[in-house]
Amino acid sequence: MSSGRCDSLPPELHTHHHGHDHDHDHREPSVSTDRLSAAATGGVTGRGGRRPLRIGIGGPVGSGKTALIAALCATLGRELSLAVVTNDIFTTEDADFLRRRGVLPDERIMAVETGCCPHTAIRDDISANLDAVERLEARNAPVDVTLVESGGDNLTATFSRALVDHQIFVLDVAGGDKVPRKGGPGVTTADLLVINKTDLAPLVGADLEVMDRDARARRGSLPIVFTCLAREPGAARVAEWVRERSAAWSVEGLQGLVP
Amino acid sequence: MSLSYSSLVLADGRFPAGGYAHSGGLEAAVGAGRVRDLASLHEFLLGRLCTVGLTEAALSAATAVRLEQDPPTAVAWDDLGAEAHARIASPRLRETSRRLGRQLVRTARATWPSQLLDSLDPAMKDGPHLSIAHGCVGHVAGLDAFAIAVTSTYGTVAGPATAAVRLLGLDPAAVSGLIATLATDAEEVAATAVEAGGGPLDELPCPAATLVEIESERHEQWEVRLFAS
Numbered sequence: 366m367s368s369g370r371c372d373s374l375p376p377e378l379h380t381h382h383h384g385h386d387h388d389h390d391h392r393e394p395s396v397s398t399d400r401l402s403a404a405a406t407g408g409v410t411g412r413g414g415r416r417p418l419r420i421g422i423g424g425p426v427g428s429g430k431t432a433l434i435a436a437l438c439a440t441l442g443r444e445l446s447l448a449v450v451t452n453d454i455f456t457t458e459d460a461d462f463l464r465r466r467g468v469l470p471d472e473r474i475m476a477v478e479t480g481c482c483p484h485t486a487i488r489d490d491i492s493a494n495l496d497a498v499e500r501l502e503a504r505n506a507p508v509d510v511t512l513v514e515s516g517g518d519n520l521t522a523t524f525s526r527a528l529v530d531h532q533i534f535v536l537d538v539a540g541g542d543k544v545p546r547k548g549g550p551g552v553t554t555a556d557l558l559v560i561n562k563t564d565l566a567p568l569v570g571a572d573l574e575v576m577d578r579d580a581r582a583r584r585g586s587l588p589i590v591f592t593c594l595a596r597e598p599g600a601a602r603v604a605e606w607v608r609e610r611s612a613a614w615s616v617e618g619l620q621g622l623v624p
Numbered sequence: 625m626s627l628s629y630s631s632l633v634l635a636d637g638r639f640p641a642g643g644y645a646h647s648g649g650l651e652a653a654v655g656a657g658r659v660r661d662l663a664s665l666h667e668f669l670l671g672r673l674c675t676v677g678l679t680e681a682a683l684s685a686a687t688a689v690r691l692e693q694d695p696p697t698a699v700a701w702d703d704l705g706a707e708a709h710a711r712i713a714s715p716r717l718r719e720t721s722r723r724l725g726r727q728l729v730r731t732a733r734a735t736w737p738s739q740l741l742d743s744l745d746p747a748m749k750d751g752p753h754l755s756i757a758h759g760c761v762g763h764v765a766g767l768d769a770f771a772i773a774v775t776s777t778y779g780t781v782a783g784p785a786t787a788a789v790r791l792l793g794l795d796p797a798a799v800s801g802l803i804a805t806l807a808t809d810a811e812e813v814a815a816t817a818v819e820a821g822g823g824p825l826d827e828l829p830c831p832a833a834t835l836v837e838i839e840s841e842r843h844e845q846w847e848v849r850l851f852a853s
């Protein structure tokens with residue numbers, strides 16, 4: 366394994382700091398779920414008079430979605446108020462894993478069971494996920510960012526725009542360097558493409574330069590980040606991207622640019 | 625009953641209200657070895673129709689009948705909710721019923737905007753049970769009590785039948801045939817449900833599928849399952 370490289374490839378993302386390290390107490394009094402409008406479509410308002418920012422994390426089985434969420438919670442958990450919804454296919458394993466890791470308090474994590482149709486739950490019928498997202502946000506108000514992990518699926522899975530505001534697609538280097546070339550809506554249109562497990566490249570004969578070139582060709586100017594969550598468990602550059610999205614979201618809210 | 629377009633919208637398995645993730649007790653029955661093939665699936669569906677199917681359809685019909693007669697403010701929502709609650713023994717299925725009720729109302733609010741659906745939740749803590757939500761949604765969609773009861777019984781049958789295709793690898797066309805052969809039974813159950821729905825709330829039918837309720841509690845403990853219930 367010593368030959369594995371974990372250095373990040375091209376610096377797509379400028380890692381400049383914005384200096385908005387707001388510190389929140391995570392133990393806000395919780396809202397009684399009895400008073401929730403279950404059918405509300407907008408959910409509970411957070412900072413900036415706007416509902417929390419929702420980010421979907423999708424990608425093939427085992428690519429590192431849960432590892433990325435654990436990393437984001439560890440890196441951002443003290444400056445942003447976070448909540449996580451997991452979508453497991455058969456179990457509540459991912460939620461259990463996050464709870465065990467203690468990256469977030471229990472009450473900030475919720476598992477949705479998707480009846481063996483992970484793509485349905487994030488795209489065609491998002492009612493269970495919306496229900497979970499809104500209950501979680503209400504219970505932990507104010508939430509800044511809610512992360513929704515899709516059940517591991519294939520390259521065609523994408524999130525409905527009614528469920529999330531941005532999506533991150535996570536690929537696994539060990540899936541082979543041809544995957545970005547194969548494209549699909551996740552690779553092509555996700556707001557951020559994360560290519561994870563760079564340490565495995567030499568072991569599976571994957572060429573990271575090829576992956577980078579093909580991904581760029583598919584994505585135009587959309588950002589790409591190479592990660593090795595196994596060795597850089599903080600996912601600094603992805604965290605920075607989330608930080609920037611969250612800041613932009615509140616600014617838009619404060620400026621009244623959006624409903 | 626005259627066929628209405630709206631009843632098809634409501635009954636469509638693709639109506640995005642969360643039903644696809646639930647097997648109506650079928651996964652637990654498959655695990656227990658009681659449903660294995662088309663014949664045992666037929667028995668399961670018939671059993672479900674005559675128990676949970678009737679109970680749920682009657683609650684939906686009772687809701688619809690009351691909404692036809694009175695303004696929503698005059699409907700005894702608490703009593704309706706209590707009757708629905710009392711007819712589900714398993715705590716897990718109670719929770720499932722409320723969750724699906726919330727999901728149905730959520731989707732229906734965007735489908736058939738109405739004050740009734742907007743006001744529903746405050747009247748029912750934690751969301752209405754699915755049967756009551758179905759009655760309300762059918763009402764705002766313009767369905768009469770019988771159409772509401774029939775769409776309810778159709779859901780009772782079609783949900784587990786679809787799950788059986790996934791779980792047992794049964795021939796999808798044969799399962800469609802099975803759903804179709806239950807037409808007369810389903811319509812009879814719906815007619816009974818409508819009749820009962822017009823009567824007093826505490827006399828609504830309550831045949832229970834006890835084994836399904838018990839198994840659903842065990843199903844929750846399964847380490848690996850495809851369906852949420």
Ligand SMILES: Nc1nc2c(ncn2[C@@H]2O[C@H](COP(=O)(O)OP(=O)(O)OP(=O)(O)O)[C@@H](O)[C@H]2O)c(=O)[nH]1
Pocket residue numbers: 424425426427428429430431432433459516517518561562563564565592593594595596
């Ligand atoms: N070698 C290596 N392994 C990693 C890396 N990141 C994650 N893993 C491992 O990959 C496996 C799958 O990671 P998860 O985070 O569970 O992947 P996932 O995408 O959430 O998986 P599903 O939810 O099952 O689709 C775990 O054993 C992780 O420890 C990495 O950068 N390098």
Ligand SMILES: [Mg+2]
Pocket residue numbers: 430431432459514
């Ligand atoms: Mg995962």
